[in-house]
Amino acid sequence: MQDNLDRPAPAMTATPTLDTLPRRISDFATLGEALDYAAQGARGMNFHDPRGNLARPYPFSELRTDALDMAYRLIAHGIQPGDRIALIAETSPEFAALFFGTVYAGAWPVPLPLPTSFGGRDSYVDQLAVQMQSAQPKLLIYPASLENMAPDAAKLVNAEAISWESFGERAAPAVALPQASTDDIAYLQYSSGSTRFPHGVAVTHNALLNNLAAHGHGMKLVETDRCVSWLPWYHDMGLVGCFLSIVANQVSVDYMKTEDFARRPLAWLDLVTRNTRVGDTSISYSPTFGYDICARRISSQSHVSERFALSGWRIAGNGADMIRPDVMQAFVDAFHEAGFSAKAFLPSYGLAEATLAVTIMPPGEGIIVELVEESELSGEEWPGDRPQRYRAIVNCGKPCRDMTVEIRAEDGGALAERQIGQVWTAGPSIMHSYYRDPESTDACLQNGWLNTGDMGYMSNGYLYVVGRAKDMIIINGKNHWPQDIEWAVEQLPGFKQGDIAAFSVTTPGGEEAPAVLVHCRTTDDAERTRLRDAIREKVRAITGMNCVVELVPPRSLPRTSSGKLSRAKARRLYLSGEIQPYLLAA
Numbered sequence: 001m002q003d004n005l006d007r008p009a010p011a012m013t014a015t016p017t018l019d020t021l022p023r024r025i026s027d028f029a030t031l032g033e034a035l036d037y038a039a040q041g042a043r044g045m046n047f048h049d050p051r052g053n054l055a056r057p058y059p060f061s062e063l064r065t066d067a068l069d070m071a072y073r074l075i076a077h078g079i080q081p082g083d084r085i086a087l088i089a090e091t092s093p094e095f096a097a098l099f100f101g102t103v104y105a106g107a108w109p110v111p112l113p114l115p116t117s118f119g120g121r122d123s124y125v126d127q128l129a130v131q132m133q134s135a136q137p138k139l140l141i142y143p144a145s146l147e148n149m150a151p152d153a154a155k156l157v158n159a160e161a162i163s164w165e166s167f168g169e170r171a172a173p174a175v176a177l178p179q180a181s182t183d184d185i186a187y188l189q190y191s192s193g194s195t196r197f198p199h200g201v202a203v204t205h206n207a208l209l210n211n212l213a214a215h216g217h218g219m220k221l222v223e224t225d226r227c228v229s230w231l232p233w234y235h236d237m238g239l240v241g242c243f244l245s246i247v248a249n250q251v252s253v254d255y256m257k258t259e260d261f262a263r264r265p266l267a268w269l270d271l272v273t274r275n276t277r278v279g280d281t282s283i284s285y286s287p288t289f290g291y292d293i294c295a296r297r298i299s300s301q302s303h304v305s306e307r308f309a310l311s312g313w314r315i316a317g318n319g320a321d322m323i324r325p326d327v328m329q330a331f332v333d334a335f336h337e338a339g340f341s342a343k344a345f346l347p348s349y350g351l352a353e354a355t356l357a358v359t360i361m362p363p364g365e366g367i368i369v370e371l372v373e374e375s376e377l378s379g380e381e382w383p384g385d386r387p388q389r390y391r392a393i394v395n396c397g398k399p400c401r402d403m404t405v406e407i408r409a410e411d412g413g414a415l416a417e418r419q420i421g422q423v424w425t426a427g428p429s430i431m432h433s434y435y436r437d438p439e440s441t442d443a444c445l446q447n448g449w450l451n452t453g454d455m456g457y458m459s460n461g462y463l464y465v466v467g468r469a470k471d472m473i474i475i476n477g478k479n480h481w482p483q484d485i486e487w488a489v490e491q492l493p494g495f496k497q498g499d500i501a502a503f504s505v506t507t508p509g510g511e512e513a514p515a516v517l518v519h520c521r522t523t524d525d526a527e528r529t530r531l532r533d534a535i536r537e538k539v540r541a542i543t544g545m546n547c548v549v550e551l552v553p554p555r556s557l558p559r560t561s562s563g564k565l566s567r568a569k570a571r572r573l574y575l576s577g578e579i580q581p582y583l584l585a586a
Helices: 031-038 060-076 093-104 121-135 150-156 164-168 205-219 236-248 258-263 266-277 288-298 325-338 374-378 438-444 482-490 525-543 567-576
Strands: 044-048 054-059 084-088 108-112 139-142 160-163 185-190 200-204 225-229 253-255 281-286 313-318 345-350 357-360 369-373 390-394 404-408 421-426 449-459 462-468 473-475 478-480 500-506 512-519 548-552
Touching (some): 031 060, 031 205, 044 060, 044 093, 054 060, 054 093, 060 093, 084 093, 108 121, 121 185, 139 164, 160 164, 200 205, 205 236, 225 236, 225 266, 253 266, 266 281, 325 390, 369 462, 390 462, 473 500, 482 500, 482 525, 512 525, 525 548
Parallel strands (some): 044 253, 108 185, 225 253, 313 345
Antiparallel strands (some): 044 054, 369 390, 404 421, 421 449, 449 462, 500 512
């Protein structure tokens, strides 16, 4: 008889797109109930290697079996309902099983970020510790690859730490599981920018499932839909939109890790292409920078239509940052030969405090832009002594099912159509609270309404978001959006998105002024001086303001764990002297 070692390994088969199990659009009372139902079908998760090859199919049925075993292990370990379990959110079957196992055990999973390329070991340990100090978890479970970091963070907050490899080897004696209520807390979500004063968003099962139903109905799911995602599971768009949603709405999904996308971004489009070529349709979301990276990467290559087939990309979602129409157009220009349609773009707006989605563009409408005169954005009338200047504002869609959006003035009064003010929202998917932070909860939740902290306006039932209120630069009573300054500098040769951070500072004379920190890659002092002057003139031409320009070393501007520029942290590091600008001749 032939030795088994001589036989070729059986080919792995991805979980199917189609299934005989009737689809239910997240009409469940609890997240555990949603997985119980999904496990009756054949769909599931599929994990891919850095080159996009299938590495591990993981049907929902297998996920449920593993999750129940994890729940039994947690209960055997002494975990009680309501305990917090911190989980390093690596895109993997282990995290998925631990997340749902924690839910089955009645405890609260707390996804925490992986290390990024920004900062170092100590910075990452501090980030974990500060979020765990807020969550007060009984246990931190981490991949063994983080053995030299994760346990040190746990020690700082007196939490127990164990690798999930070790935890998975423990006995899993079956016991009766606690019965969850739809109003119980399902998980805690820390925003990607939570580094100093973290806000743990407490989300109930009811709020979560209501929002997941809004996703399914808003995207008008069809049987041939299949999700493709590289988004991190410690960010709300990745966790809720591309992990929990695919379970509650029974959609097969193809994953690549975020770090693999960063190294080979076009592998993302290879996965979408694979779906198109077998007749499936793709749903895949990204912040603006993901589309930007791909458009830039392909610009130096030819034969786009030979490698890619993107006509089956039904929903190319946009969210998590300001949507830039120039980047979206560049993506269309780069990939239209491969069949990509601009109508596939689906802008949306949301935040963790609303579980995720607040507004979604109806499928097929694409990117819709309105030109807004800058005096409207700054809250003053056009003086008439200069040419009018306009900014393109992207339509973020209509309120999701069961959600309501209002635009309010600073005094709380409702504003009329096309008047810019604070964006407030209400509905069943609004968070329960910020965990252990009643003061911050009361500051943004009032009579069931959430103050999002964003500024925008409504037009014909659609929401247009113009920026963050807390990021606004106010000079002489006039409002300036940092995005406008950053975008102005990006127009200069040699700069790209993420190279610039704009914020306000107080000058030695006591006046408010905009500061612009810019990554500088040249070592020639004369060239640095020329760049500084060019940046100053460009900002003055766009905004009419004189600004403080500081050239800083590459990679010194901080980012959140999801890869976005953190203006607030950049300002803090600059003012504290932790970001040291290059010294230039006067």
